[in-house]
Each structure stands twice: as structure tokens, then as C-alpha cells.
Amino acid sequence: MEHHQTLGCIRCGKADLQKNGHSENGTQRWHCKSCNKYFQYDYRYNARKPGVKEKITELTLNSSGIRDISRILQLKA
Ligand SMILES: [Zn+2]
Structure with missing residues (x-):
């Protein structure tokens, strides 16, 4: 099992x-x-799909909260 870096509560x-x-x-x-x-952190799996990781990076650079990212990507939060 790989180690997951904890990013904080969603x-x-x-x-x-x-x-x-x-x-x-x-x-x-x-x-x-x-x-x-x-x-x-369901988004970790979706992040491996082409395009999604770039979207997360873009959202992060735009200072979107992790909850916003999850909502935009329509993930369970
Ligand atoms: Zn919390």
C-alpha cells in the first residue's frame, strides 16, 4: 500500500x-x-486520468479550496 500524503480535511x-x-x-x-x-481522497484516482490533473492544478493556482475542486469534479466530499 502506497503512502498517501495528507492534505487536510476536505x-x-x-x-x-x-x-x-x-x-x-x-x-x-x-x-x-x-x-x-x-x-x-477519491480525487487521487481521478487525478491519474489525463486532463483532470491539469484541471486540479489550474484550480489550485486560482486559489480554489479543495471543497470547490471536489465539487467541480463532481466527487464525493
Ligand atoms: Zn474537518
């Missing part, structure tokens, strides 16, 4: 995260102890 942005097992496809699930949000 809701509140804090890095106060706790591992919460894995989803059926092996994706690391996380629990934010700050806002009690359970989530997983």
Missing part, C-alpha cells in the same frame, strides 16, 4: 485526521477529529 482544511480503515477499492478513509467528517 471540509475544514485542518490536518487533524485519523485513519479510518479502507473503502472496498482500497482507498484510505479518513476521519477529521476537528469537524467529525468522514471522507476519502
